Amino acid sequence: MERHIALQAGRRKRWRATGQGMSKSNNVYKDAFNRCLRLLDEARSLPSEPELGALLGVSRTTVRSILARMEETGLIAWNKRAKTVLRDPRSDDFFPEEETDTLAEIIERSFMRRLLAGGAEAGMQINELELAREIGVGTTSVREFLIRFSRFGLIEKRRNSHWVLKGFTRAFALELTEIREMFELRSAAAFTALPQDSPVWSDLDRLEGEHRVLAREIATRFNEFSELDERLHRLIHRASRNRFIVDFYDVIAMIFHYHYQWNKAQERERNEVAIGEHLAYIEALKSRDLGKVDAACRKHLKSARQTLLTSIPESRPSQKN
Amino acid sequence: MERHIALQAGRRKRWRATGQGMSKSNNVYKDAFNRCLRLLDEARSLPSEPELGALLGVSRTTVRSILARMEETGLIAWNKRAKTVLRDPRSDDFFPEEETDTLAEIIERSFMRRLLAGGAEAGMQINELELAREIGVGTTSVREFLIRFSRFGLIEKRRNSHWVLKGFTRAFALELTEIREMFELRSAAAFTALPQDSPVWSDLDRLEGEHRVLAREIATRFNEFSELDERLHRLIHRASRNRFIVDFYDVIAMIFHYHYQWNKAQERERNEVAIGEHLAYIEALKSRDLGKVDAACRKHLKSARQTLLTSIPESRPSQKN
DNA sequence: TTAATGTCTTTTATCGTGAAAAAACAGTTT
DNA sequence: AAACTGTTTTTTCACGATAAAAGACATTAA
Numbered sequence: 001m002e003r004h005i006a007l008q009a010g011r012r013k014r015w016r017a018t019g020q021g022m023s024k025s026n027n028v029y030k031d032a033f034n035r036c037l038r039l040l041d042e043a044r045s046l047p048s049e050p051e052l053g054a055l056l057g058v059s060r061t062t063v064r065s066i067l068a069r070m071e072e073t074g075l076i077a078w079n080k081r082a083k084t085v086l087r088d089p090r091s092d093d094f095f096p097e098e099e100t101d102t103l104a105e106i107i108e109r110s111f112m113r114r115l116l117a118g119g120a121e122a123g124m125q126i127n128e129l130e131l132a133r134e135i136g137v138g139t140t141s142v143r144e145f146l147i148r149f150s151r152f153g154l155i156e157k158r159r160n161s162h163w164v165l166k167g168f169t170r171a172f173a174l175e176l177t178e179i180r181e182m183f184e185l186r187s188a189a190a191f192t193a194l195p196q197d198s199p200v201w202s203d204l205d206r207l208e209g210e211h212r213v214l215a216r217e218i219a220t221r222f223n224e225f226s227e228l229d230e231r232l233h234r235l236i237h238r239a240s241r242n243r244f245i246v247d248f249y250d251v252i253a254m255i256f257h258y259h260y261q262w263n264k265a266q267e268r269e270r271n272e273v274a275i276g277e278h279l280a281y282i283e284a285l286k287s288r289d290l291g292k293v294d295a296a297c298r299k300h301l302k303s304a305r306q307t308l309l310t311s312i313p314e315s316r317p318s319q320k321n
Numbered sequence: 322m323e324r325h326i327a328l329q330a331g332r333r334k335r336w337r338a339t340g341q342g343m344s345k346s347n348n349v350y351k352d353a354f355n356r357c358l359r360l361l362d363e364a365r366s367l368p369s370e371p372e373l374g375a376l377l378g379v380s381r382t383t384v385r386s387i388l389a390r391m392e393e394t395g396l397i398a399w400n401k402r403a404k405t406v407l408r409d410p411r412s413d414d415f416f417p418e419e420e421t422d423t424l425a426e427i428i429e430r431s432f433m434r435r436l437l438a439g440g441a442e443a444g445m446q447i448n449e450l451e452l453a454r455e456i457g458v459g460t461t462s463v464r465e466f467l468i469r470f471s472r473f474g475l476i477e478k479r480r481n482s483h484w485v486l487k488g489f490t491r492a493f494a495l496e497l498t499e500i501r502e503m504f505e506l507r508s509a510a511a512f513t514a515l516p517q518d519s520p521v522w523s524d525l526d527r528l529e530g531e532h533r534v535l536a537r538e539i540a541t542r543f544n545e546f547s548e549l550d551e552r553l554h555r556l557i558h559r560a561s562r563n564r565f566i567v568d569f570y571d572v573i574a575m576i577f578h579y580h581y582q583w584n585k586a587q588e589r590e591r592n593e594v595a596i597g598e599h600l601a602y603i604e605a606l607k608s609r610d611l612g613k614v615d616a617a618c619r620k621h622l623k624s625a626r627q628t629l630l631t632s633i634p635e636s637r638p639s640q641k642n
Numbered sequence: 643t644t645a646a647t648g649t650c651t652t653t654t655a656t657c658g659t660g661a662a663a664a665a666a667c668a669g670t671t672t
Numbered sequence: 673a674a675a676c677t678g679t680t681t682t683t684t685c686a687c688g689a690t691a692a693a694a695g696a697c698a699t700t701a702a
Contacts, residue, residue, distance in 0.1 A: 023691040024655045028481060048646060057480075059694040064648090080647065081701080103656075129683055138657045139684085140461060147468050153564045159378070160349055160684070161664065166564075175563045182503055242496040243474045243487075244572075248565075344661040345685050369676060380664040385678090401677060402671080424686075450653055459687045460654085481654070482694065 031100035032056045033066045037089040040075065046083035103137060107145045110135045112258050115154070115168060122167030126155060152251050170312050173255075177305040180252055181298075183245045184236060188281075188297045191239035192288045200235060201286075207232050208282045215275050218268065225271040226260045232278055236285075255308075263311040270307055277303060352421035353377045354387045358410040361396065367404035424458060428466045431456045433579050436475070436489060443488030447476060473572050491633050494576075498626040501573055502619075504566045505557060509602075509618045512560035513609045521556060522607075528553050529603045536596050539589065546592040547581045553599055557606075576629075584632035591628055598624060 035056055039046070046052060046067075053063045071078040073093060076085055111131070114120060132142040146163055149155060153172065155163050166172070194200055210228060214221055230253055237249045260267075277300040284296040356377055360367070367373060367388075374384045392399040394414060397406055432452070435441060453463040467484055470476060474493065476484050487493070515521055531549055535542055551574055558570045581588075598621040605617035 023657060023689085024693085026692060028693065050646075060647090061693055061695080065693090127683075140656060140658095140686095143685085144465060144468055144655095147465060151472050151568075153568065160662095162683080172564075175565060178563055179565045182507070186503070242499055243493075244496060244500045244569075247472075247474065251565075344659085344687060345663085347662060349663065371676075381677090382663055382665080386663090448653075461656095461686060461688095464655085465685095481692090483653075 025099075025103065027100050027102060028058060029062050029065050030095040032058045032062055033069065034094050034100060036066050036070070037075075037093055040070075040085055040089050044085055046076065046085070048081065103141050104145060104148075107135055107137060107142060108149070111145070111149070115165075116258060116262050120165060120167070122165060122169060124165045126163040126165055128163070152254055168312065170309065173305070173308050173312055176251065176255060177301070177308065179248060181301050181305075183240070183248055184233070184301060185294065185297055187237045187240040187245060188285065188293050189290060190241070191236055191285055192290060192293055194239060200239065203235055204282060204285060207235065208279065211275055211278055211282070215272070215279070218272050218275070222268040222271045225275065226256065229256070229274065229278070232282075259308060259311060265311075273303065274300070346420075346424065348421050348423060349379060350383050350386050351416040353379045353383055354390065355415050355421060357387050357391075358396075358414055361391075361406055361410050365406055367397065367406070369402065424462050425466060425469075428456055428458060428463060429470070432466070432470070436486075437579060437583050441486060441488070443486060443490060445486045447484035447486055449484070473575060489633065491630065494626070494629050494633055497572065497576060498622070498629065500569060502622050502626075504561070504569055505554070505622060506615065506618055508558045508561040508566060509606065509614050510611060511562070512557055512606055513611060513614055515560060521560065524556055525603060525606060528556065529600065532596055532599055532603070536593070536600070539593050539596070543589040543592045546596065547577065550577070550595065550599070553603075580629060580632060586632075594624065595621070 036052070039055070047055070049060050049063050049067070052066075053060050056063065056066075067076070067078050067083065070076045074086060075089060075093065076083050126146070128139055128142050128146065132139045135142070146155065146157075150157065150163075153175070154166055154168060156166055157163050191200065207228070211232075214224060214228060233252070234246075234249055237246050240246065277296070281293075281296040281300050284292040287293075357373070360376070368376070370381050370384050370388075373387075374381050377384065377387075388397070388399050388404065391397045395407055396410060396414065397404050447467070449460050449463050449467070453460045456463070467476065467478075471478065471484075474496070475487055475489060477487055478484050512521065528549070532553075535545060535549060554573070555567075555570055558567050561567065598617070602614075602617040602621050605613040608614075
């Protein structure tokens with residue numbers, strides 16, 4: 001009777017479970033270390049600890065761990081303020097990519113893989129403990145992930161009981177795009193009303209340039225479009241100056257992120273069309289003509305919705321409980 | 322330099338900290354027990370365990386604990402299927418109200434009290450550990466609460482660091498009401514399009530009746546309006562058949578819930594006006610005249626926004642960091 | 643006297659653990 | 673057989689503990 005999202009609880013070993021009580025991974029350090037290595041290439045010496053911290057987005061504590069390791073491995077000579085680069089980093093100086101991920105990222109990826117891998121029908125139960133065991137993490141992290149994830153509208157909690165999967169269905173896509181269209185039309189209108197000296201106009205120019213470059217080299221770089229897409233839409237949404245609108249773009253971005261990874265059919269053609277629509281949209285915004293903006297925005301969103309919809313197979317009308 | 326929301330970390334004792342490792346409180350049991358006591362009044366005997374479970378919204382395990390205690394305290398005689406009521410419940414049979422609250426409720430109340438008590442300026446840091454200690458709960462519960470609460474747009478997390486209070490400001494209220502107006506206008510339009518045989522029309526009739534009754538007895542029962550308010554707006558929002566719109570009402574409901582508790586100025590007058598607006602709104606919906614609906618909806622939402630705004634003192638332009 | 647480094651303290655992130663509650667299974671009664 | 677009761681297993685919820693990371697304080701160099 002009961003169906004679980006994480007079924008094949010195949011006794012895959014918990015690869016993380018080394019010792020016990022392994023509190024917290026040091027992925028922040030590892031990731032910052034890797035990024036710091038890339039900085040090394042072009043510099044003869046490194047700046048002060050606080051400056052490095054600001055650059056890498058980490059605390060001084062972490063910066064000092066990085067410097068300590070760099071000294072140990074002979075990358076730099078470190079004496080108080082003097083941090084001289086001794087040699088170029090080799091590929092084996094880097095920590096492996098997979099060790100730099102946040103637990104939240106690991107859990108999300110794992111969860112989404114299961115969700116999109118098929119066999120994840122609406123109404124299924126989600127089992128925290130089972131999910132945690134399969135991914136090899138503690139239950140707390142899974143719980144926190146599910147709570148955070150719930151705002152995407154794909155899962156729902158039954159009061160002091162399990163989570164229920166609502167499914168990545170046609171209905172979901174339609175509800176999502178309905179809101180998206182409301183929000184983006186309003187944001188685009190707000191965008192045109194921004195004063196000429198607002199920095200958004202130069203941001204828009206820059207994005208336009210990048211679109212043109214990508215359009216020219218579309219044959220080889222078509223997969224770089226998704227990042228550009230997000231940047232343009234986020235710029236427009238921000239013009240609304242409304243935190244709920246801005247935050248909602250997280251939902252859209254998440255869905256499209258996985259959608260791009262998943263649906264590779266006619267990717268090049270689709271992206272080529274979308275770039276054209278973006279350029280028209282950008283032109284309209286620059287013209288500040290509300291009518292044109294509205295039309296260009298509607299047109300693009302309509303085709304984006306269509307793309308999303310065609311990638312969702314309509315599930316058989318399953319029995320409701 | 323740093324300002325914390327939970328400052329007066331006054332050595333108030335942790336009233337909950339009885340022993341140690343007190344895993345989980347049995348508030349589900351206690352609350353269900355109390356509700357079951359009320360059922361006892363009008364019955365000579367109790368139904369089967371599964372039926373009781375469904376009625377109280379708890380599992381059979383909990384039902385059996387309840388029955389066991391009722392037998393112990395001489396409220397019923399229990400032998401297999403026979404659960405005969407022996408006496409009426411006395412007031413000391415009930416568990417104290419405060420023991421029936423969810424941890425989440427306790428934390429929310431405590432947090433909101435601090436937030437609204439003043440001295441909670443935008444930009445303040447929120448300290449999980451301190452908050453947990455003050456409330457007398459574990460850090461995990463506080464973390465989970467903050468994650469859940471973050472969707473209300475009042476707090477924001479700094480990556481691997483603290484939470485920041487964004488403040489219950491005028492800007493917040495304006496952003497909130499902007500979305501509310503978009504969503505409700507759309508929902509109200511969808512409402513009028515619902516077929517005549519949809520159950521919403523009788524729900525609406527019932528609500529209209531309750532509004533009329535309350536209007537008549539407004540002098541004494543004005544504080545019952547907030548519940549009616551939420552029911553009407555939720556009914557309308559549901560017509561959108563869009564989970565994001567429906568879910569967003571949680572944000573509105575939360576804000577208005579605390580707003581009602583907090584701003585008692587001219588409560589009677591305000592509610593009286595609102596009831597009038599609601600009745601006009603309901604009439605408009607029943608007429609299915611889109612123009613009328615739009616006007617009535619706009620009018621009511623405008624005055625609701627005004628009420629909310631006047632209750633928020635504009636904070637001094639504080640220095641940004 | 644400003645801004646860095648060196649050191650120490652506090653907070654966050656994550657885990658394992660155990661009680662409460664749910665859910666599954668097995669045995670009875672109608 | 674269907675629906676209940678009795679029993680056992682599983683899952684959720686909440687805690688304290690601990691390493692990672694942030695942050696504060698003290699000291700030193702420019």
